[in-house]
Amino acid sequence: MNVEIREIIKEALGSMLFIDIYEINDDYDLFLIGIDSLNLVQLIFALEEKYEIVFDEDMIDVDRFKTINEIIKTISVVKERINVQNNIG
Amino acid sequence: MEAATEILKKLALSFFNKNSNEIEKIFENNKVDWGVFIDQGIKHKMLPLIWHVFKDNPILLDQVPFYLKEFLSNNYLVNRHKTNLYYTYISHALDLLSENNIKFAAVKGIVLEKLIYDNHYIKTISDLDILIDGMDGDTVNELFSKGNVYLGKYDYLTNQISSHSRQQQLLFKLTKDHLSDYLISTGDDILPTVKIDVSTDYDWINRGSKNKFGEYLYSGVFELEINERLKIPVLNHAYHFLYIVLHLYRHAWSYRFIKRNISIRLSMFNDLLLYWLNFKSELVEEFPLILQDSSIYKQVSWVIYHTDQIFETDISKSLGLTVESNSINNAFGQNNGIIYWEGSIENRLWCHDEITLFKTEGEN
Numbered sequence: 107m108n109v110e111i112r113e114i115i116k117e118a119l120g121s122m123l124f125i126d127i128y129e130i131n132d133d134y135d136l137f138l139i140g141i142d143s144l145n146l147v148q149l150i151f152a153l154e155e156k157y158e159i160v161f162d163e164d165m166i167d168v169d170r171f172k173t174i175n176e177i178i179k180t181i182s183v184v185k186e187r188i189n190v191q192n193n194i195g
Numbered sequence: 196m197e198a199a200t201e202i203l204k205k206l207a208l209s210f211f212n213k214n215s216n217e218i219e220k221i222f223e224n225n226k227v228d229w230g231v232f233i234d235q236g237i238k239h240k241m242l243p244l245i246w247h248v249f250k251d252n253p254i255l256l257d258q259v260p261f262y263l264k265e266f267l268s269n270n271y272l273v274n275r276h277k278t279n280l281y282y283t284y285i286s287h288a289l290d291l292l293s294e295n296n297i298k299f300a301a302v303k304g305i306v307l308e309k310l311i312y313d314n315h316y317i318k319t320i321s322d323l324d325i326l327i328d329g330m331d332g333d334t335v336n337e338l339f340s341k342g343n344v345y346l347g348k349y350d351y352l353t354n355q356i357s358s359h360s361r362q363q364q365l366l367f368k369l370t371k372d373h374l375s376d377y378l379i380s381t382g383d384d385i386l387p388t389v390k391i392d393v394s395t396d397y398d399w400i401n402r403g404s405k406n407k408f409g410e411y412l413y414s415g416v417f418e419l420e421i422n423e424r425l426k427i428p429v430l431n432h433a434y435h436f437l438y439i440v441l442h443l444y445r446h447a448w449s450y451r452f453i454k455r456n457i458s459i460r461l462s463m464f465n466d467l468l469l470y471w472l473n474f475k476s477e478l479v480e481e482f483p484l485i486l487q488d489s490s491i492y493k494q495v496s497w498v499i500y501h502t503d504q505i506f507e508t509d510i511s512k513s514l515g516l517t518v519e520s521n522s523i524n525n526a527f528g529q530n531n532g533i534i535y536w537e538g539s540i541e542n543r544l545w546c547h548d549e550i551t552l553f554k555t556e557g558e559n
Contacts, residue, residue: 143370144451147362166368 107181108132108174110156115174118152119145132174146171153177159184198225199232200545204505206244207465210317211472215252222258229260235545239461240319246271247315275316277386281305282425284379284389285323289427291342292325297335298412299327301419301427302394302438303466309421310429311469319462322376322390326430326438328409329395332374339391345378349388356380356388371397407488408438432474433481437495439466444494456549459540467502471510482514497522501540 115127119141130139141149149171154160161184170180198221209215221227236242246267249255256264285305292299301324308318327335340346347356348363356378359367367375374393381387396409408430415431430438443463452458471478486492496516500523503511511517525535536543536552543549 142449142451143366146369147365150365151362163368166365168369168371 107178111153111174111177114152114156115149118149130174132178134174135172136174137168137172143168153181157181157185159188162187197231197545198222198227199229200235200541201225202227202232203235203239203241203245203461206241206248207468208506209248210244210312211469215248215255218248219252219254222255227258229263233263233266235461238456239544241462241465242267242270243274243317243319244462244465247317271316273385274319278305278308278316278318278320280381280383280386281320281323281389282422284381285391286425287342288323288339288344288377288379288391289325291338291344292327292335295334295338297327297331297338298416299325299428300412300416300430301325302430302435303442305421306419306427306429306435307439307466307470309419311466311473314422322392324392324394326394326396326408326412327374328412329371329397330409332371332393332395335393336374339377343379344391345380345388346375347378348376349378349390354387371395407485408434431481432470432477433485436467436470436474436478436482437485437491439463439470440495440498441491443467444498447498453549453553456547458549459543461505461544464502464505467498467510468506468508471502471508475513479513486514486516492516493518493522504540505544 112127115136127139130136146168150161150166159181161180165180165184169176171177202218202221205215205217205221209218233242236245249259249267250271259267282305289299289301303324304318304320305323308314308316308320312318336346345356347358349355350357359375364375367373372395374395377391377393378388379391381389396406396412411430411434415434416428417431418426419429420426429435443459446452446457446463447459449458486495496511496518499511499514499516500518503509524537535554536549537554538552542552546552
């Protein structure tokens, strides 16, 4: 999944970044490579589209999108919520 | 040397000294390209200052083409009208905060207009900037919502206040360093709404931590009389000077601002120069104490270095600041020095496509 996330970041923000997204490790702080809050909004929209999810308001926190690993965790949490809701429904 | 930009650079000092000899000399020895002058004047938010300095000096005024005199005069009158509307309408919002014991301080525009431009309507006020403790964010949102201060943005096509888009809502939620934009309706044709921009003491580079400005709200605020009817709390001079220094730095290294060619404006450097000239003794005494917080030293020394370069001043020396030679054209800290531009700070100021000046490491 981390390769997939990198691809999404590259597609959404490629020209905004100071270095190649493939050159950093999964725990590297994305804000250190030029992502700012506006870029992060673009990234959130791209992730929502790719995974067909919507991040609830309580998930919208910088720390949840700070690294590739954090993004993977955040998406997992959202998917799990959706599964639970579907099962209840 | 371009005469038009040289004149723009001299305006702040001419205003401070009430003496335009140096500008007169430029006119004596050069032909001014008025297209460049007005274009750069607009870009750098200098038009009201141009008119203020020129209008009372017959030698300067005589140089200006008639159609530009009319343009500059009209622009100045509009700015005066808009600024006065701000004075009238912001009291309500500020009273809401004071009455509910919210610690806040006004910063930048309206404060600088009083402190360093003597209420001559020289700053272009596009919003009221106030600083609050981030912990009070929800309370302020609630107070404004109940107090007829509208959450949203003004749509100039439909002449209506519209809600923030989800994108904007996410942005405000993520940054934490600002609340959503608030508007007060004026009913005025030229300025239908006044905007309130509330920043917090959360770190400006979106790292989720708090900076020192929250502490300053509790330890370094005084009440400034803007006019007979309006008194507002403002940061002590050293803290406020730091605020506008860091604001300039943030603009200078925002990739988004650089791409839009609005990263740094001469008016921002003018503010620093005039703040320095007006409050030098306070700043020399208090500013170095603030800079004991080493995390901001590089940003501050970078901004002051380039201010000195533009105006040929020695503020850095007076404040005991030095900038490493390999950092002059680089961004440090958050970008690890990866991005840099080629040329001087003036190349950036006067450039029409700033991004073309920038390179990343390894590029030729």
